[in-house]
Amino acid sequence: MLSALVGFTNRVGAGNFMVDIHSHILPEVDDGARSMDEALEMCRQSAADGITTIVATPHAHDHVHETHTPKFLQAKVDELNARLQGQPKVELGCELRFTHEVVRHICVNHSAPTLAGGSYALVEFPHAVVPSGSERALFELMSQQIRPIIAHPERNMMLMNQPERFYELVEAGVLGQADTGSFTGQFGAKVQKAAHLMLENGLLHFVASDCHNTRNRLPGMSAAVAVIAEMVGAEYAEAMSTTNPQAVVSGLPIPTYPVATLPQKRKKWLFF
Numbered sequence: 492m493l494s495a496l497v498g499f500t501n502r503v504g505a506g507n508f509m510v511d512i513h514s515h516i517l518p519e520v521d522d523g524a525r526s527m528d529e530a531l532e533m534c535r536q537s538a539a540d541g542i543t544t545i546v547a548t549p550h551a552h553d554h555v556h557e558t559h560t561p562k563f564l565q566a567k568v569d570e571l572n573a574r575l576q577g578q579p580k581v582e583l584g585c586e587l588r589f590t591h592e593v594v595r596h597i598c599v600n601h602s603a604p605t606l607a608g609g610s611y612a613l614v615e616f617p618h619a620v621v622p623s624g625s626e627r628a629l630f631e632l633m634s635q636q637i638r639p640i641i642a643h644p645e646r647n648m649m650l651m652n653q654p655e656r657f658y659e660l661v662e663a664g665v666l667g668q669a670d671t672g673s674f675t676g677q678f679g680a681k682v683q684k685a686a687h688l689m690l691e692n693g694l695l696h697f698v699a700s701d702c703h704n705t706r707n708r709l710p711g712m713s714a715a716v717a718v719i720a721e722m723v724g725a726e727y728a729e730a731m732s733t734t735n736p737q738a739v740v741s742g743l744p745i746p747t748y749p750v751a752t753l754p755q756k757r758k759k760w761l762f763f
């Protein structure tokens with residue numbers, strides 16, 4: 492493992508191991524893989540890209556897709572693992588839609604599995620807003636020893652326009668996971684700009700594929716990791732794609748916290 496990490500410094504994303512903590516690879520449970528064949532193909536593409544562990548994170552409690560029991564989901568994970576023989580290893584988690592009920596879903600009803608059964612939960616805000624009182628619910632989660640990782644904050648319309656809101660959440664202990672497609676431009680220029688701003692201000696701790704299929708929301712992370720390395724250096728890129736997500740699936744504290752700074756809106760100054 493050490494040699495892979497050392498090699499990573501020189502060849503970012505080029506065959507070195509990565510860990511993907513956000514994917515919709517489980518078949519027929521949400522808007523992700525539509526069949527076991529597609530799920531297997533997504534996993535194989537992930538392995539070919541250098542991903543050694545992938546966490547399946549089907550949507551949970553989003554009022555769009557059915558929320559399946561962890562037992563039902565685990566059976567699908569077990570089937571994938573039996574077929575893939577560890578390349579990559581599949582773990583279970585979920586992408587929990589934020590409501591003020593997050594603590595109940597995770598800690599009381601156990602209807603929303605944490606990432607790989609550990610002490611981190613992937614939480615998604617609604618697309619347009621950050622609901623008022625979010626801080627309190629997320630703090631309650633942290634008081635239960637569960638660390639919230641906010642899925643793709645760069646794609647949330649409110650946070651895009653007010654990135655300082657996300658800075659406040661990060662300062663309160665929340666972590667940030669950006670999607671690969673946000674760096675490669677898949678979601679448009681505005682999302683890309685928000686991703687860059689959050690990255691430059693140390694507000695992102697992970698990058699993950701958020702892959703849904705083999706057509707247009709693809710597995711793999713290396714292309715985005717190369718973009719990140721170009722922007723902020725190989726060390727930070729490695730932390731976001733390898734060491735931090737590996738710590739999440741190993742149930743350990745993440746080793747790298749970038750220094751968070753308050754994002755400043757860029758102003759054009761005119762001098763006369």
Ligand SMILES: [Fe+2]
Nearest residue numbers: 513515586701
């Ligand atoms: Fe997702």
